[in-house]
Amino acid sequence: xxxxxxxxxxxxxxxxxxxxxxxxxxxxxxxxxxxxxxxxxxxxxxxxxxxxxxxxxxxxxxxxxxxxxxxxxxxxxxxxxxxxxxxxxxxxxxxxxxxxxxxxxxxxxxxxxxxxxx
Numbered sequence: 145x146x147x148x149x150x151x152x153x154x155x156x157x158x159x160x161x162x163x164x165x166x167x168x169x170x171x172x173x174x175x176x177x178x179x180x181x182x183x184x185x186x187x188x189x190x191x192x193x194x195x196x197x198x199x200x201x202x203x204x205x206x207x208x209x210x211x212x213x214x215x216x217x218x219x220x221x222x223x224x225x226x227x228x229x230x231x232x233x234x235x236x237x238x239x240x241x242x243x244x245x246x247x248x249x250x251x252x253x254x255x256x257x258x259x260x261x262x
Contacts, residue, residue: 146170146243146251153237153256160260161227166239166253168220176242178215178222182235182258189238193224207233229260 152164168175179194193213194202201213210228215221222239236255243251 145245146172146241146249148239148241148251148253150237150239150253150256153258155259155261156229158229158231158260158262160229161225162229162258164224164226164237164239164256164258166222166241168241168243168251170243171245172220173244175217175220176244176248178239178241180213180222180224180237180239182233182237183255184235187235192237195222226258229258231260231262234258234260 147169148166150166152162154162156162177194177196180192181189182192183189192204192207193211195213195215212225214223235258237258238255239253241251242248
């Protein structure tokens, strides 16, 4: 009923930038928190950044000052601007959203690969 479609991943040199987008579609009544997680091989999935419907943000310490999360509520879309990328940022990035249809439920995107080479 709800799909989250991510785009914007790829291969970039250390110090470079990428912008990820994630658009939610379906019979959506409203969306509360939206966010980005990442998972590197052998590691657990971890929170990168999150943003509430009112615009409050939360970042992992490892990305503070380099990444910026934003959203366009009119488009049900969340963005992640990643600057100053480091090899340790290499991972599959997943977006998620707390969506209300008849009840509140968390949905996940399919993931997009970000690879940073030195």
